[in-house]
Amino acid sequence: MTAFGRAVGVGEGYELTVELRxxxxxxxxxxxxxxxxxxxxxxxxxxxxxxMGVSRGKVDVSVQLTDTRTRSGGTVLEPDMEVARxxxxxxxxxxxxxxxxxxxxVYRLMSLxxxxxxxxxxxxxxxxxxWEKLSPVLAEAAEAFLAAREREGARLGADVLAKLxxxxxxxxxxxxxxxxxxxxxxxxxxxRLRVALGETGVAFDEGRVLxxxxxxxxxxxIDEELVRLSSHFDALEELFASAEPVGRRIDFMLQExxxxxxxxxxxxxxxxIAKTVADVKSEFEKIREQxxxxx
Numbered sequence: 048m049t050a051f052g053r054a055v056g057v058g059e060g061y062e063l064t065v066e067l068r069x070x071x072x073x074x075x076x077x078x079x080x081x082x083x084x085x086x087x088x089x090x091x092x093x094x095x096x097x098x099m100g101v102s103r104g105k106v107d108v109s110v111q112l113t114d115t116r117t118r119s120g121g122t123v124l125e126p127d128m129e130v131a132r133x134x135x136x137x138x139x140x141x142x143x144x145x146x147x148x149x150x151x152x153v154y155r156l157m158s159l160x161x162x163x164x165x166x167x168x169x170x171x172x173x174x175x176x177x178w179e180k181l182s183p184v185l186a187e188a189a190e191a192f193l194a195a196r197e198r199e200g201a202r203l204g205a206d207v208l209a210k211l212x213x214x215x216x217x218x219x220x221x222x223x224x225x226x227x228x229x230x231x232x233x234x235x236x237x238x239r240l241r242v243a244l245g246e247t248g249v250a251f252d253e254g255r256v257l258x259x260x261x262x263x264x265x266x267x268x269i270d271e272e273l274v275r276l277s278s279h280f281d282a283l284e285e286l287f288a289s290a291e292p293v294g295r296r297i298d299f300m301l302q303e304x305x306x307x308x309x310x311x312x313x314x315x316x317x318x319x320i321a322k323t324v325a326d327v328k329s330e331f332e333k334i335r336e337q338x339x340x341x342x
Contacts, residue, residue: 069101069192076104077108126157211280215280
């Protein structure tokens with residue numbers, strides 16, 4: 048399901064930005080972009096988001112760590128006292144050996160190579176310390192992300208339920224048309240049989256007509272399929288009303304529903320029913336495409 052969530056956390060000397068994005072996918076596919084030192088936190092992130100309800104989709108997790116001490120420009124520097132001391136000692140030796148004045152200032156000393164160096168961290172952060180920084184920002188981003196997925200899910204659910212209502216109407220028309228076809232078949236069969244028997248002089252057998260019609264009706268009967276379809280429709284509506292992740296269950300139920308529609312299509316030779324069956328299958332295919340977006 049398509050969604051986006053973003054949060055920013057600020058601490059002493061750093062700013063942490065977490066972004067979560069997702070696109071449609073039948074399964075769970077993670078993609079991480081983390082600072083190299085934070086790579087060990089991937090499993091913790093997966094576990095946390097999974098516990099919050101993220102179980103389907105292609106999810107991108109982006110974590111950006113910015114050192115706010117560098118925003119004034121350049122890298123944060125500190126003096127290398129040992130190198131600076133050597134420069135000062137060398138300047139004093141030159142003054143003692145040569146008739147020149149010592150004009151070395153602090154500013155000039157700081158500009159000499161190797162005197163000012165990037166700040167070195169005394170110790171690297173441990174996994175627990177990194178997680179302590181990340182977890183509250185991740186939780187905030189996840190809440191926004193899940194809220195977006197919930198809104199998208201509600202919209203898709205309403206659209207699918209509207210399609211199901213339309214499909215129920217089409218199935219009802221198939222049921223009515225099927226009953227009419229059986230009655231029409233009996234009338235045609237009886238009329239043709241009377242004409243044929245009238246030409247040969249053989250007596251008309253009402254029992255034989257009933258038997259043939261019963262055989263035909265049994266061959267094209269779709270009562271069982273219609274009952275199962277109605278049951279599947281009810282189950283689908285219940286699943287859409289559920290607060291739990293139901294995307295895969297809905298997908299399975301749609302497969303079963305489509306199987307019943309195919310059976311109805313194979314039993315009915317009426318052109319109008321065949322067209323309606325094709326329309327129903329087209330609507331179900333649209334629903335199946337949308338279901339790939341639902342958690």
